[in-house]
Amino acid sequence: AAKRNRLGTAAYEPGLDVHSAAQLTVVSDLRRAIDQQELVLHYQPKADVRTGTVCGAEVLCRWQHPRLGLLGPDRFIPAAEESGLIEPLTQYVLDHSLAQCQQWHAAGWDVPISVNVGAQCLHDLTFPDQVSDLLKRHGRQPDVLTLEITESAIIADPRRATEVLGRLRELGIRLSIDDFGTGYSSIAYLRTMPVHEMKIDRSFTTNMRTDSSSGAITRSLLGLAHNLELEVVAEGVEDEETWTALAALGCDIVQGYCLSKPLPPDEFAAWLRDRMLT
Numbered sequence: 001a002a003k004r005n006r007l008g009t010a011a012y013e014p015g016l017d018v019h020s021a022a023q024l025t026v027v028s029d030l031r032r033a034i035d036q037q038e039l040v041l042h043y044q045p046k047a048d049v050r051t052g053t054v055c056g057a058e059v060l061c062r063w064q065h066p067r068l069g070l071l072g073p074d075r076f077i078p079a080a081e082e083s084g085l086i087e088p089l090t091q092y093v094l095d096h097s098l099a100q101c102q103q104w105h106a107a108g109w110d111v112p113i114s115v116n117v118g119a120q121c122l123h124d125l126t127f128p129d130q131v132s133d134l135l136k137r138h139g140r141q142p143d144v145l146t147l148e149i150t151e152s153a154i155i156a157d158p159r160r161a162t163e164v165l166g167r168l169r170e171l172g173i174r175l176s177i178d179d180f181g182t183g184y185s186s187i188a189y190l191r192t193m194p195v196h197e198m199k200i201d202r203s204f205t206t207n208m209r210t211d212s213s214s215g216a217i218t219r220s221l222l223g224l225a226h227n228l229e230l231e232v233v234a235e236g237v238e239d240e241e242t243w244t245a246l247a248a249l250g251c252d253i254v255q256g257y258c259l260s261k262p263l264p265p266d267e268f269a270a271w272l273r274d275r276m277l278t
Protein backbone atom coordinates (compact mmCIF):
# COMPACT_ATOMS: atom_id res chain seq x y z
CA ALA A 1 0.00 0.00 0.00
CA ALA A 2 2.90 2.31 0.80
CA LYS A 3 4.30 1.72 -2.65
CA ARG A 4 0.96 2.42 -4.21
CA ASN A 5 0.74 5.73 -2.43
CA ARG A 6 4.23 6.76 -3.29
CA LEU A 7 3.75 6.01 -6.94
CA GLY A 8 0.25 7.37 -7.04
CA THR A 9 1.09 10.78 -5.70
CA ALA A 10 4.39 11.07 -7.52
CA ALA A 11 2.90 12.80 -10.53
CA TYR A 12 0.92 15.32 -8.53
CA GLU A 13 3.23 16.52 -5.76
CA PRO A 14 3.47 20.24 -6.52
CA GLY A 15 7.02 21.26 -7.24
CA LEU A 16 8.25 17.69 -7.22
CA ASP A 17 11.59 17.39 -8.98
CA VAL A 18 11.22 15.41 -12.20
CA HIS A 19 14.35 13.50 -11.33
CA SER A 20 13.10 12.17 -8.01
CA ALA A 21 13.19 8.40 -7.70
CA ALA A 22 9.41 7.98 -7.57
CA GLN A 23 8.91 10.04 -10.70
CA LEU A 24 11.57 8.03 -12.52
CA THR A 25 9.73 4.85 -11.58
CA VAL A 26 6.51 6.15 -13.11
CA VAL A 27 8.33 7.28 -16.22
CA SER A 28 10.26 4.04 -16.81
CA ASP A 29 7.12 2.02 -16.01
CA LEU A 30 5.16 4.13 -18.46
CA ARG A 31 7.72 3.67 -21.20
CA ARG A 32 7.36 -0.08 -20.71
CA ALA A 33 3.56 0.26 -20.57
CA ILE A 34 3.53 1.85 -24.02
CA ASP A 35 5.86 -0.83 -25.45
CA GLN A 36 3.96 -3.69 -23.81
CA GLN A 37 0.56 -2.26 -24.76
CA GLU A 38 -0.61 -1.95 -21.16
CA LEU A 39 -2.62 1.17 -21.89
CA VAL A 40 -6.31 0.50 -22.46
CA LEU A 41 -8.80 2.83 -24.07
CA HIS A 42 -12.32 3.49 -22.89
CA TYR A 43 -14.98 5.18 -25.00
CA GLN A 44 -17.57 7.65 -23.72
CA PRO A 45 -20.50 8.43 -26.02
CA LYS A 46 -21.66 11.92 -26.93
CA ALA A 47 -25.17 12.64 -28.12
CA ASP A 48 -27.15 15.29 -29.94
CA VAL A 49 -28.90 17.35 -27.24
CA ARG A 50 -32.25 17.45 -29.02
CA THR A 51 -32.57 13.97 -30.55
CA GLY A 52 -30.37 11.95 -28.19
CA THR A 53 -28.71 10.35 -31.23
CA VAL A 54 -25.15 9.21 -30.50
CA CYS A 55 -22.78 11.31 -32.58
CA GLY A 56 -19.37 10.07 -31.46
CA ALA A 57 -17.20 9.00 -28.56
CA GLU A 58 -14.34 10.47 -26.56
CA VAL A 59 -11.36 8.17 -26.14
CA LEU A 60 -10.08 8.10 -22.53
CA CYS A 61 -6.86 6.36 -21.61
CA ARG A 62 -6.30 4.04 -18.61
CA TRP A 63 -3.27 2.02 -17.57
CA GLN A 64 -3.68 -1.66 -16.73
CA HIS A 65 -0.70 -1.71 -14.40
CA PRO A 66 0.64 -5.21 -13.63
CA ARG A 67 0.98 -4.47 -9.89
CA LEU A 68 -1.28 -1.50 -9.18
CA GLY A 69 -4.36 -2.43 -11.19
CA LEU A 70 -6.30 -0.08 -13.44
CA LEU A 71 -4.96 3.49 -13.10
CA GLY A 72 -6.86 6.60 -14.22
CA PRO A 73 -5.18 9.17 -16.45
CA ASP A 74 -4.66 11.61 -13.59
CA ARG A 75 -2.11 9.10 -12.23
CA PHE A 76 0.16 9.15 -15.30
CA ILE A 77 -0.72 11.87 -17.87
CA PRO A 78 1.06 14.62 -15.85
CA ALA A 79 4.24 12.49 -15.67
CA ALA A 80 3.94 11.77 -19.39
CA GLU A 81 3.66 15.50 -20.12
CA GLU A 82 6.73 16.28 -18.01
CA SER A 83 8.92 13.52 -19.35
CA GLY A 84 8.23 13.84 -23.07
CA LEU A 85 6.40 10.51 -23.16
CA ILE A 86 3.15 12.26 -24.03
CA GLU A 87 4.04 12.15 -27.74
CA PRO A 88 4.47 8.36 -27.95
CA LEU A 89 1.42 8.03 -25.66
CA THR A 90 -0.69 10.19 -27.98
CA GLN A 91 0.53 8.13 -30.97
CA TYR A 92 -0.49 4.97 -29.13
CA VAL A 93 -3.96 6.32 -28.36
CA LEU A 94 -4.47 7.53 -31.94
CA ASP A 95 -3.21 4.25 -33.40
CA HIS A 96 -5.38 2.01 -31.22
CA SER A 97 -8.52 4.14 -31.36
CA LEU A 98 -8.35 4.53 -35.15
CA ALA A 99 -7.94 0.74 -35.43
CA GLN A 100 -11.06 0.39 -33.25
CA CYS A 101 -12.90 2.96 -35.33
CA GLN A 102 -12.04 1.02 -38.50
CA GLN A 103 -13.25 -2.21 -36.89
CA TRP A 104 -16.60 -0.63 -35.98
CA HIS A 105 -16.85 0.82 -39.49
CA ALA A 106 -16.38 -2.68 -40.96
CA ALA A 107 -19.19 -3.88 -38.67
CA GLY A 108 -21.49 -1.17 -40.04
CA TRP A 109 -21.11 1.50 -37.36
CA ASP A 110 -19.58 4.85 -38.03
CA VAL A 111 -18.46 6.25 -34.71
CA PRO A 112 -16.48 9.50 -34.97
CA ILE A 113 -13.84 9.63 -32.24
CA SER A 114 -12.36 12.45 -30.17
CA VAL A 115 -8.80 12.03 -28.92
CA ASN A 116 -7.10 14.16 -26.24
CA VAL A 117 -3.82 15.61 -27.43
CA GLY A 118 -0.94 16.51 -25.13
CA ALA A 119 0.57 19.99 -25.24
CA GLN A 120 3.88 18.93 -26.75
CA CYS A 121 2.19 17.52 -29.85
CA LEU A 122 0.97 21.02 -30.70
CA HIS A 123 4.55 22.25 -30.74
CA ASP A 124 5.78 19.49 -33.04
CA LEU A 125 5.57 20.53 -36.69
CA THR A 126 5.69 16.87 -37.75
CA PHE A 127 2.60 15.98 -35.70
CA PRO A 128 0.04 16.69 -38.48
CA ASP A 129 1.83 14.33 -40.88
CA GLN A 130 2.00 11.66 -38.18
CA VAL A 131 -1.77 11.90 -37.67
CA SER A 132 -2.36 11.85 -41.41
CA ASP A 133 -0.23 8.69 -41.77
CA LEU A 134 -2.21 6.95 -39.01
CA LEU A 135 -5.51 7.86 -40.68
CA LYS A 136 -4.28 6.40 -43.97
CA ARG A 137 -2.89 3.31 -42.31
CA HIS A 138 -6.30 2.59 -40.76
CA GLY A 139 -8.21 3.57 -43.89
CA ARG A 140 -10.19 6.31 -42.14
CA GLN A 141 -11.28 9.70 -43.49
CA PRO A 142 -9.93 12.70 -41.55
CA ASP A 143 -13.44 13.87 -40.61
CA VAL A 144 -13.96 10.87 -38.29
CA LEU A 145 -11.32 12.36 -36.00
CA THR A 146 -11.61 15.28 -33.59
CA LEU A 147 -8.54 16.32 -31.62
CA GLU A 148 -9.23 17.84 -28.20
CA ILE A 149 -6.71 20.43 -27.14
CA THR A 150 -6.47 22.59 -24.03
CA GLU A 151 -5.96 26.31 -23.68
CA SER A 152 -2.71 25.90 -21.76
CA ALA A 153 -1.24 23.88 -24.64
CA ILE A 154 -1.89 26.80 -26.97
CA ILE A 155 -0.61 29.47 -24.62
CA ALA A 156 2.77 27.77 -24.15
CA ASP A 157 3.67 28.74 -27.74
CA PRO A 158 0.72 30.31 -29.58
CA ARG A 159 2.51 30.86 -32.90
CA ARG A 160 3.73 27.31 -33.22
CA ALA A 161 0.40 25.92 -32.00
CA THR A 162 -1.51 28.00 -34.55
CA GLU A 163 0.69 26.63 -37.32
CA VAL A 164 0.23 23.02 -36.22
CA LEU A 165 -3.53 23.47 -35.76
CA GLY A 166 -3.80 25.16 -39.16
CA ARG A 167 -2.15 22.15 -40.83
CA LEU A 168 -4.39 19.71 -38.99
CA ARG A 169 -7.41 21.66 -40.10
CA GLU A 170 -6.19 21.71 -43.71
CA LEU A 171 -5.99 17.93 -43.52
CA GLY A 172 -9.71 17.91 -42.68
CA ILE A 173 -9.34 16.94 -39.02
CA ARG A 174 -11.79 18.52 -36.56
CA LEU A 175 -10.42 20.53 -33.63
CA SER A 176 -11.98 21.09 -30.24
CA ILE A 177 -11.00 23.34 -27.34
CA ASP A 178 -11.31 21.25 -24.18
CA ASP A 179 -12.09 22.43 -20.64
CA PHE A 180 -12.78 25.89 -21.94
CA GLY A 181 -12.80 28.59 -19.29
CA THR A 182 -10.74 26.69 -16.71
CA GLY A 183 -7.23 27.71 -17.78
CA TYR A 184 -5.87 31.07 -18.71
CA SER A 185 -8.59 32.94 -20.46
CA SER A 186 -7.99 32.62 -24.16
CA ILE A 187 -10.98 34.42 -25.60
CA ALA A 188 -8.58 36.32 -27.84
CA TYR A 189 -7.07 33.06 -29.10
CA LEU A 190 -10.52 31.63 -29.80
CA ARG A 191 -10.86 34.26 -32.49
CA THR A 192 -7.66 33.29 -34.29
CA MET A 193 -7.48 29.55 -33.54
CA PRO A 194 -8.88 27.40 -36.35
CA VAL A 195 -11.11 25.28 -34.11
CA HIS A 196 -14.58 23.79 -34.81
CA GLU A 197 -15.83 22.99 -31.34
CA MET A 198 -15.78 24.17 -27.73
CA LYS A 199 -16.17 21.84 -24.76
CA ILE A 200 -17.66 23.44 -21.69
CA ASP A 201 -15.91 22.07 -18.63
CA ARG A 202 -17.70 19.81 -16.18
CA SER A 203 -17.09 22.29 -13.34
CA PHE A 204 -19.60 24.66 -14.98
CA THR A 205 -22.22 22.17 -16.18
CA THR A 206 -22.34 20.09 -12.99
CA ASN A 207 -23.42 23.07 -10.89
CA MET A 208 -25.30 25.10 -13.46
CA ARG A 209 -28.75 24.49 -11.99
CA THR A 210 -27.80 25.11 -8.35
CA ASP A 211 -25.11 27.77 -8.63
CA SER A 212 -26.18 30.91 -10.44
CA SER A 213 -22.66 31.92 -11.46
CA SER A 214 -22.00 28.50 -13.07
CA GLY A 215 -25.31 28.92 -14.90
CA ALA A 216 -24.33 32.38 -16.07
CA ILE A 217 -20.91 31.18 -17.24
CA THR A 218 -22.45 28.27 -19.15
CA ARG A 219 -24.91 30.62 -20.88
CA SER A 220 -22.15 33.10 -21.72
CA LEU A 221 -19.84 30.42 -23.11
CA LEU A 222 -22.66 29.07 -25.27
CA GLY A 223 -23.37 32.56 -26.61
CA LEU A 224 -19.69 33.26 -27.26
CA ALA A 225 -19.12 29.90 -29.01
CA HIS A 226 -22.21 30.20 -31.17
CA ASN A 227 -21.32 33.75 -32.20
CA LEU A 228 -18.00 32.35 -33.37
CA GLU A 229 -19.89 29.52 -35.15
CA LEU A 230 -18.40 26.82 -32.97
CA GLU A 231 -20.28 23.68 -32.05
CA VAL A 232 -20.70 23.30 -28.28
CA VAL A 233 -20.27 20.11 -26.27
CA ALA A 234 -21.25 20.20 -22.60
CA GLU A 235 -19.26 17.62 -20.61
CA GLY A 236 -20.06 16.11 -17.21
CA VAL A 237 -23.83 16.04 -17.77
CA GLU A 238 -24.97 13.75 -14.97
CA ASP A 239 -28.76 14.11 -14.86
CA GLU A 240 -31.82 14.64 -17.05
CA GLU A 241 -32.55 18.07 -15.57
CA THR A 242 -29.17 19.42 -16.62
CA TRP A 243 -29.63 17.88 -20.08
CA THR A 244 -33.03 19.60 -20.41
CA ALA A 245 -31.60 22.92 -19.21
CA LEU A 246 -28.76 22.68 -21.76
CA ALA A 247 -31.26 21.90 -24.52
CA ALA A 248 -33.22 25.02 -23.58
CA LEU A 249 -30.01 27.07 -23.84
CA GLY A 250 -29.36 25.75 -27.35
CA CYS A 251 -26.34 23.59 -26.52
CA ASP A 252 -25.49 21.18 -29.38
CA ILE A 253 -24.00 18.03 -27.85
CA VAL A 254 -23.96 16.42 -24.40
CA GLN A 255 -21.53 13.99 -22.81
CA GLY A 256 -21.62 12.59 -19.29
CA TYR A 257 -22.80 9.89 -16.92
CA CYS A 258 -26.42 10.72 -17.81
CA LEU A 259 -25.74 9.04 -21.15
CA SER A 260 -22.98 6.63 -20.10
CA LYS A 261 -19.68 6.50 -18.27
CA PRO A 262 -16.59 5.70 -20.40
CA LEU A 263 -16.71 2.00 -21.41
CA PRO A 264 -14.25 -0.61 -22.72
CA PRO A 265 -14.76 -1.20 -26.49
CA ASP A 266 -16.88 -4.36 -26.21
CA GLU A 267 -19.17 -2.80 -23.59
CA PHE A 268 -19.41 0.36 -25.67
CA ALA A 269 -20.49 -1.72 -28.68
CA ALA A 270 -23.07 -3.57 -26.56
CA TRP A 271 -24.39 -0.28 -25.16
CA LEU A 272 -24.68 1.16 -28.66
CA ARG A 273 -26.47 -1.94 -29.95
CA ASP A 274 -28.98 -1.80 -27.07
CA ARG A 275 -29.61 1.85 -27.61
CA MET A 276 -30.23 1.49 -31.32
CA LEU A 277 -32.72 -1.33 -30.75
CA THR A 278 -34.85 0.62 -28.27
Ligand code: C2E
Nearest residue numbers: 060061072073074077093116117118236237238256257262
Ligand atom coordinates in the same frame (compact mmCIF):
# COMPACT_ATOMS: atom_id res chain seq x y z
P1 C2E B 1 -11.17 15.37 -19.93
O1 C2E B 1 -10.61 15.38 -21.32
O2 C2E B 1 -11.82 16.63 -19.46
O3 C2E B 1 -12.15 14.12 -19.87
C1 C2E B 1 -13.36 14.12 -19.18
C2 C2E B 1 -13.24 13.43 -17.84
O4 C2E B 1 -14.48 13.54 -17.15
C3 C2E B 1 -12.95 11.93 -17.94
O5 C2E B 1 -12.16 11.58 -16.81
C4 C2E B 1 -14.35 11.33 -17.81
O6 C2E B 1 -14.33 9.99 -17.36
C5 C2E B 1 -14.97 12.25 -16.80
N1 C2E B 1 -16.43 12.30 -16.90
C6 C2E B 1 -17.19 12.10 -18.00
N2 C2E B 1 -18.50 12.28 -17.73
C7 C2E B 1 -18.59 12.61 -16.42
C8 C2E B 1 -19.70 12.92 -15.55
O7 C2E B 1 -20.87 12.95 -15.94
N3 C2E B 1 -19.39 13.22 -14.26
C9 C2E B 1 -18.11 13.20 -13.79
N4 C2E B 1 -17.92 13.48 -12.49
N5 C2E B 1 -17.04 12.91 -14.59
C10 C2E B 1 -17.28 12.62 -15.89
P2 C2E B 1 -10.90 10.64 -16.95
O8 C2E B 1 -11.19 9.52 -17.91
O9 C2E B 1 -10.44 10.30 -15.58
O10 C2E B 1 -9.83 11.58 -17.64
C11 C2E B 1 -9.29 12.68 -16.94
C12 C2E B 1 -8.44 13.53 -17.85
O11 C2E B 1 -7.26 12.84 -18.27
C13 C2E B 1 -9.14 13.93 -19.14
O12 C2E B 1 -10.00 15.01 -18.86
C14 C2E B 1 -7.96 14.29 -20.02
O13 C2E B 1 -7.51 15.60 -19.74
C15 C2E B 1 -6.89 13.33 -19.55
N6 C2E B 1 -6.81 12.20 -20.50
C16 C2E B 1 -7.53 11.07 -20.56
N7 C2E B 1 -7.12 10.29 -21.59
C17 C2E B 1 -6.13 10.98 -22.20
C18 C2E B 1 -5.29 10.71 -23.35
O14 C2E B 1 -5.41 9.69 -24.05
N8 C2E B 1 -4.36 11.67 -23.66
C19 C2E B 1 -4.21 12.81 -22.95
N9 C2E B 1 -3.28 13.70 -23.34
N10 C2E B 1 -4.99 13.10 -21.89
C20 C2E B 1 -5.92 12.19 -21.52
Ligand code: CA
Nearest residue numbers: 058116148178
Ligand atom coordinates in the same frame (compact mmCIF):
# COMPACT_ATOMS: atom_id res chain seq x y z
CA1 CA C 1 -11.23 15.77 -23.34
Ligand code: CA
Nearest residue numbers: 178179199235
Ligand atom coordinates in the same frame (compact mmCIF):
# COMPACT_ATOMS: atom_id res chain seq x y z
CA1 CA D 1 -12.82 18.11 -20.91
Ligand code: CA
Nearest residue numbers: 179201202235
Ligand atom coordinates in the same frame (compact mmCIF):
# COMPACT_ATOMS: atom_id res chain seq x y z
CA1 CA E 1 -12.50 18.55 -17.76
